[in-house]
Amino acid sequence: METFPFLHDARLAARTLRTCRLIAPSGIAATIPLREPLYVFRRADLHQFLLERAEQAGARLAAERVVAFGPAGARPGPPWSIDALDASGVRRRYAPFDFLIAADGAGGFTRRRLAGGIPAAELTQAIGYYLPDAVEQDVVLKFCAGVQGYAWVFPRHDHDAAGICGTLGALPAAQLRALLDTFLKERYGPERLARGTHYAALIPGAPASLRDLRLQGSGWALVGDTSRSVDPLTREGIHYAMESAELLAEALVADAPESYAARWRRTMGREFSWAGRHVAEFFEPRSIERLVRLCARSARIADILSDLLAGRQRYRTLALRLLANGPVIAWQALGPSSGPADHARSWQLKH
Numbered sequence: 035m036e037t038f039p040f041l042h043d044a045r046l047a048a049r050t051l052r053t054c055r056l057i058a059p060s061g062i063a064a065t066i067p068l069r070e071p072l073y074v075f076r077r078a079d080l081h082q083f084l085l086e087r088a089e090q091a092g093a094r095l096a097a098e099r100v101v102a103f104g105p106a107g108a109r110p111g112p113p114w115s116i117d118a119l120d121a122s123g124v125r126r127r128y129a130p131f132d133f134l135i136a137a138d139g140a141g142g143f144t145r146r147r148l149a150g151g152i153p154a155a156e157l158t159q160a161i162g163y164y165l166p167d168a169v170e171q172d173v174v175l176k177f178c179a180g181v182q183g184y185a186w187v188f189p190r191h192d193h194d195a196a197g198i199c200g201t202l203g204a205l206p207a208a209q210l211r212a213l214l215d216t217f218l219k220e221r222y223g224p225e226r227l228a229r230g231t232h233y234a235a236l237i238p239g240a241p242a243s244l245r246d247l248r249l250q251g252s253g254w255a256l257v258g259d260t261s262r263s264v265d266p267l268t269r270e271g272i273h274y275a276m277e278s279a280e281l282l283a284e285a286l287v288a289d290a291p292e293s294y295a296a297r298w299r300r301t302m303g304r305e306f307s308w309a310g311r312h313v314a315e316f317f318e319p320r321s322i323e324r325l326v327r328l329c330a331r332s333a334r335i336a337d338i339l340s341d342l343l344a345g346r347q348r349y350r351t352l353a354l355r356l357l358a359n360g361p362v363i364a365w366q367a368l369g370p371s372s373g374p375a376d377h378a379r380s381w382q383l384k385h
């Protein structure tokens with residue numbers, strides 16, 4: 035919201051959340067206050083809002099499905115032509131374009147053509163439900179043993195969005211879904227789940243090594259999920275889709291499109307790469323148990339996690355900050371401020 039202040043707009047209804055509930059694999063839970071609120075939008079609203087802004091800025095929208103693209107001239111590369119089908123199946127060719135931006139998301143075909151596919155081990159499968167009525171007040175993050183990912187519930191305006199994500203193929207999809215179903219049934223009862231709308235999707239996390247990552251070539255560039263601008267730990271990609279688009283736009287406006295990839299690597303690539311190398315450790319059940327326990331007992335740790343959720347705490351300096359705050363954290367975790375009353379307030383052992 036700070037990077038893109040135009041999102042504070044009366045036409046874009048946001049649900050503002052101020053607390054996050056963390057649930058460890060054992061069921062131990064902690065509720066942490068968020069130092070900065072989390073804004074949850076309906077996807078359809080956000081998409082419509084961004085499309086309208088683009089049109090107001092001069093973009094021409096062709097609400098059609100791109101089915102092919104290629105060089106418009108005899109030589110490979112730009113200028114480009116694009117073939118698209120409209121809603122009634124009529125095919126049109128658009129040309130010439132001097133720069134091609136591929137932004138067709140995780141399921142699009144442009145990435146495979148321009149930069150190659152993504153190894154299955156670096157994809158995440160997400161399975162979830164839109165649950166009727168908004169019941170939750172907190173963001174809920176639930177961790178499960180054996181899953182390098184997590185389940186979530188994000189309260190929206192008129193419903194709750196729930197889901198679970200894990201490395202593709204690490205667990206069969208049915209097993210991943212069963213973990214989510216058990217969690218949701220325990221939390222809300224089976225009737226609410228039965229009335230939910232199911233969905234499944236793939237999320238393309240950034241790779242641990244950026245060496246072979248191709249983000250651009252002659253007269254083309256990738257942004258958003260197509261460019262794998264997705265945090266491989268949290269699997270968040272909305273902020274990075276917008277940020278990668280902005281970096282590319284700035285590079286094009288500066289007439290230096292070739293500067294895009296280097297800026298991408300500096301801005302988000304290094305963090306992604308660190309995150310990609312630490313997925314297994316991060317989701318190791320004992321670490322999560324410890325983290326949740328500490329969050330319940332130490333305000334300092336809760337603050338650090340809140341900053342992490344807000345995107346303010348870099349992964350690469352996380353260990354340093356934890357070390358620097360070590361004595362205070364230890365004092366809070368063991369000392370008088372976490373006496374029995376605080377303890378009872380912030381801890382909840384679930385069956």
Ligand SMILES: Cc1cc2nc3c(=O)[nH]c(=O)nc-3n(C[C@H](O)[C@H](O)[C@H](O)COP(=O)(O)OP(=O)(O)OC[C@H]3O[C@@H](n4cnc5c(N)ncnc54)[C@H](O)[C@@H]3O)c2cc1C
Pocket residue numbers: 098099100101137138139140141142143160161162197235236237257258259260264269270271272273275
């Ligand atoms: C279940 C789930 C939950 C998630 N939750 C979060 C979250 O809470 N926070 C977060 O930050 N990220 C989340 N993500 C990740 C996030 O959704 C993506 O990183 C983000 O949407 C990427 O934006 P994008 O514009 O690159 O791609 P997309 O949002 O996928 O947009 C691509 C667009 O291209 C269009 N398109 C595709 N092919 C064609 C074609 N041939 N012709 C024309 N148009 C085409 C599609 O219709 C779509 O509109 C989640 C992902 C999933 C699957």
